[in-house]
Amino acid sequence: MPPDESGIDGWLRYAPLSPEMASNFTQYTSIIALGNDETSPVLTAAKELQDGLNKILKQRANLSYDLATSTDVADVIVVGTIHNFSHAGGDVGHIPPLKEDGFWLDRSQNNSVQILGQNDRGALYGAFEFLMLLAQGKPCPFGYVSNPSAPIRWINQWDNLDGSIERGYAGPSIFFENMAIQDDLTRVSQYARLMASVRLNGIIVNNVNSHHDLLSPRNLAGLGRVADAMRPWGVHIGVALFFDTPKSLAGLSTSDPLDPDVIAFWDRITAQLYQHVPDLIGYLIKANSEGQPGPLTYGRTLAEGANLFADALKRYGDGVVVYRAFVYNHHLDESDWKNDRANAAVEYFEDMDTQFADNVLIQIKYGPIDFQVREPVSPLFCHLRKTSAIIEFQVTQEYLGQQSHVCYLPPLWRTILDFDLRIDGKPSPVRELLSGERFKWKRSGYAAVVNVGSDSTWLGSHLAMSNLYAYGRYAWNPRSDEVAVIQDWIRLTFSSHPTVVNVVTGISMESWPTYENYSGNLGIQTLCDIVKTCHYGPSPAAMDNNGWGQWTRADAHGIGMDRTVATGTGYSGQYPREVSQIFEKIESTPDNLLLWFHHVPYTHHLKSGKTVIQHFYDAHYEGAANVQTFAPRWEALSGLIDDARFKHVLFRLKYQAGHSLVWRDSINQFYLAKCGIADKHGRVGHHPWRIEAEAMDLTGYTVVPIAPFEAASGSKAIITTTSDKPGIAKCNLPFDSGVYNIAVNYYDHLGGTAQYKLFVGGRLIGEWAGDLSKVLLHDFSDLRDGHSATRITFDSVQVKKGDILEVVGTPDGTELAPIDYISVLPRGVID
Numbered sequence: 079m080p081p082d083e084s085g086i087d088g089w090l091r092y093a094p095l096s097p098e099m100a101s102n103f104t105q106y107t108s109i110i111a112l113g114n115d116e117t118s119p120v121l122t123a124a125k126e127l128q129d130g131l132n133k134i135l136k137q138r139a140n141l142s143y144d145l146a147t148s149t150d151v152a153d154v155i156v157v158g159t160i161h162n163f164s165h166a167g168g169d170v171g172h173i174p175p176l177k178e179d180g181f182w183l184d185r186s187q188n189n190s191v192q193i194l195g196q197n198d199r200g201a202l203y204g205a206f207e208f209l210m211l212l213a214q215g216k217p218c219p220f221g222y223v224s225n226p227s228a229p230i231r232w233i234n235q236w237d238n239l240d241g242s243i244e245r246g247y248a249g250p251s252i253f254f255e256n257m258a259i260q261d262d263l264t265r266v267s268q269y270a271r272l273m274a275s276v277r278l279n280g281i282i283v284n285n286v287n288s289h290h291d292l293l294s295p296r297n298l299a300g301l302g303r304v305a306d307a308m309r310p311w312g313v314h315i316g317v318a319l320f321f322d323t324p325k326s327l328a329g330l331s332t333s334d335p336l337d338p339d340v341i342a343f344w345d346r347i348t349a350q351l352y353q354h355v356p357d358l359i360g361y362l363i364k365a366n367s368e369g370q371p372g373p374l375t376y377g378r379t380l381a382e383g384a385n386l387f388a389d390a391l392k393r394y395g396d397g398v399v400v401y402r403a404f405v406y407n408h409h410l411d412e413s414d415w416k417n418d419r420a421n422a423a424v425e426y427f428e429d430m431d432t433q434f435a436d437n438v439l440i441q442i443k444y445g446p447i448d449f450q451v452r453e454p455v456s457p458l459f460c461h462l463r464k465t466s467a468i469i470e471f472q473v474t475q476e477y478l479g480q481q482s483h484v485c486y487l488p489p490l491w492r493t494i495l496d497f498d499l500r501i502d503g504k505p506s507p508v509r510e511l512l513s514g515e516r517f518k519w520k521r522s523g524y525a526a527v528v529n530v531g532s533d534s535t536w537l538g539s540h541l542a543m544s545n546l547y548a549y550g551r552y553a554w555n556p557r558s559d560e561v562a563v564i565q566d567w568i569r570l571t572f573s574s575h576p577t578v579v580n581v582v583t584g585i586s587m588e589s590w591p592t593y594e595n596y597s598g599n600l601g602i603q604t605l606c607d608i609v610k611t612c613h614y615g616p617s618p619a620a621m622d623n624n625g626w627g628q629w630t631r632a633d634a635h636g637i638g639m640d641r642t643v644a645t646g647t648g649y650s651g652q653y654p655r656e657v658s659q660i661f662e663k664i665e666s667t668p669d670n671l672l673l674w675f676h677h678v679p680y681t682h683h684l685k686s687g688k689t690v691i692q693h694f695y696d697a698h699y700e701g702a703a704n705v706q707t708f709a710p711r712w713e714a715l716s717g718l719i720d721d722a723r724f725k726h727v728l729f730r731l732k733y734q735a736g737h738s739l740v741w742r743d744s745i746n747q748f749y750l751a752k753c754g755i756a757d758k759h760g761r762v763g764h765h766p767w768r769i770e771a772e773a774m775d776l777t778g779y780t781v782v783p784i785a786p787f788e789a790a791s792g793s794k795a796i797i798t799t800t801s802d803k804p805g806i807a808k809c810n811l812p813f814d815s816g817v818y819n820i821a822v823n824y825y826d827h828l829g830g831t832a833q834y835k836l837f838v839g840g841r842l843i844g845e846w847a848g849d850l851s852k853v854l855l856h857d858f859s860d861l862r863d864g865h866s867a868t869r870i871t872f873d874s875v876q877v878k879k880g881d882i883l884e885v886v887g888t889p890d891g892t893e894l895a896p897i898d899y900i901s902v903l904p905r906g907v908i909d
């Protein structure tokens with residue numbers, strides 16, 4: 079059994095190759111670094127090569143700095159920039175052109191290796207490429223060139239100064255605590271190492287919902303330390319600014335972007351920031367968005383707001399202003415069928431294209447709403463020509479299971495990156511806009527909200543790390559193959575054993591379509607609770623009747639947003655004609671976006687032949703059924719990977735299996751109640767193997783209604799009558815004697831850690847605690863609802879007909895040991 083691993087090295091574990099495999103590789107005698115500046119990625123690359131060779135091949139190579147002494151010597155690795163190589167007398171004539179950050183990797187006949195970057199960073203990227211191939215047992219290629227698709231490949235952390243992380247699911251911040259930058263930045267440099275290995279070159283270190291204290295003298299100095307920690311890895315930092323900082327930090331009477339004092343304030347701050355961070359990448363601005371102040375607050379245009387920062391940056395350095403397009407009114411009136419939040423970005427930005435300074439970039443979420451399970455690409459990409467753009471993805475799985483559900487995201491990203499917007503009737507795949515090719519942008523590219531935390535797994539789940547790895551790979555090359563990417567990651571992270579590769583590939587590739595099946599189908603978005611802001615479990619009613627505009631417009635007869643020009647909100651008209659014509663008509667809109675663009679009756683027939691409502695029912699059953707296979711498939715990895723990571727993932731996959739059933743039943747019950755159309759397969763609302771807790775004999779337990787009703791089987795659950803005494807729920811098992819899996823559905827919410835015991839025929843079958851938020855590292859809810867609803871299953875329990883089934887629940891704090899139902903499941907039955 080391999081030794082336990084914590085995940086701290088992610089995919090850079092450099093696991094040793096077997097002696098047979100290692101013997102295929104040459105004995106590298108020395109590494110020559112063309113530069114010995116401690117802050118340079120070239121030296122970092124050389125040290126990384128030394129470390130990697132040592133770990134992967136058990137080789138100890140010397141480090142030296144002089145090319146002249148070693149030209150044409152066998153078995154050396156030279157790493158540096160093209161410029162330094164040529165300067166030291168190396169021949170570069172045969173090397174094809176490299177873009178910024180690109181690299182050349184080559185092996186000669188005498189087994190020497192050249193790793194040459196267009197710049198320092200490129201050299202480091204080449205070294206990582208060499209090592210990551212080696213770690214998979216693959217030889218260094220001959221004459222290999224790699225160039226990035228786009229110059230901007232950044233991460234946005236949403237870390238708050240108090241150390242909490244907005245939409246973070248892996249513990250507190252590695253950057254901040256107690257309103258200041260952390261003293262110990264070890265994790266920050268480890269993070270930069272992971273980023274560099276997948277060629278990410280910039281990071282905004284704090285939340286877009288920023289705070290003026292970020293710019294206190296102490297924190298400015300702290301930002302300098304963060305930049306120092308990341309610089310050797312070629313990662314440069316920027317910050318997100320709070321628009322009203324002039325008022326709140328400096329006590330000015332206004333933050334009006336045209337006010338001379340405000341301009342002088344930002345000049346001063348920018349100058350100070352450049353003193354601490356001379357290679358600052360720039361500012362990220364969330365303004366006039368979700369209650370944040372911005373230029374519109376002061377009667378100025380968005381461009382005037384952005385240019386305020388752009389001018390300050392220009393005076394002191396070459397940073398850029400990244401201005402987020404996430405500007406919308408969150409007090410929309412749903413009763414007006416013409417209102418549509420999806421229209422907002424284009425409405426706010428379309429006339430601004432010529433008005434931004436040339437160091438302003440617009441950062442656009444991939445879809446017009448908010449990182450949903452499926453959205454069409456944001457039409458704002460079609461309205462910017464002069465102003466360059468950055469696409470915003472989320473690696474953090476805010477609406478996609480929050481790292482407690484596995485969801486490998488590249489298949490979703492590809493629906494966006496490959497989409498041809500047909501601007502001016504010409505091929506315009508989104509990836510070509512982002513590369514800058516289509517409109518000749520100098521600076522454009524990618525950002526992703528990542529939100530790593532201080533847990534050793536970085537993202538709270540080992541499997542979720544494939545998304546961080548893949549994000550780097552896609553920002554570098556958006557045409558990457560998602561299977562090839564996941565398989566490289568698997569080999570590096572876990573093992574090259576074919577079972578490991580096949581199982582993890584299978585689960586990963588199925589994970590997003592499966593999640594879509596049991597969350598929100600046909601373009602209706604993730605049907606989670608958007609009002610309580612936790613964006614996690616099912617709560618379809620919460621999507622409507624609020625000002626946030628993430629509406630489904632579901633009523634008794636139909637569902638979906640009519641976003642057509644002809645009869646709806648006009649959104650489809652924001653795309654170029656060829657695209658708009660497709661979405662304008664029901665017949666040409668693909669099923670998977672039907673409800674995004676059209677309001678149709680539940681009985682509408684899809685292209686698949688099914689009705690909308692039957693598709694909902696079937697997809698939820700199929701999706702949840704598929705999740706049940708994940709944990710058993712993962713179990714094949716027992717002994718092939720270390721036990722710590724094996725168990726960590728197994729726990730989450732079992733949890734997901736239970737929560738997917740909560741999703742399935744909530745959504746199906748909700749729409750059955752809405753439209754009254756039965757599932758033609760008779761499953762929805764019929765659960766022959768369930769024992770409702772409210773139907774059991776209760777001592778010290780009482781029955782309560784659950785809201786929303788669909789978050790409980792039968793709309794009711796039981797809770798203990800007091801907060802200090804256990805309750806008992808009992809019944810005689812009505813099923814034939816045999817072997818069953820027994821599942822208990824209960825609610826695990828904040829406010830306490832209830833304890834449970836399950837007995838059958840007087841035998842203790844299992845005991846557990848309601849401590850999921852501690853294990854899964856995120857808060858679900860403080861209520862009994864679709865977020866906190868969960869299941870624990872005990873496999874292969876021998877029962878006799880008439881046996882007493884008994885659950886003893888011991889409350890703690892406000893968690894009153896709530897139970898929804900118990901399923902007694904014959905082998906192969908899922909319910």
Ligand code: GCU
Nearest residue numbers: 244245286287364404448476
């Ligand atoms: C979403 C998310 C917020 C975040 C916002 C943003 O609404 O839920 O937490 O602040 O997006 O991107 O600015």
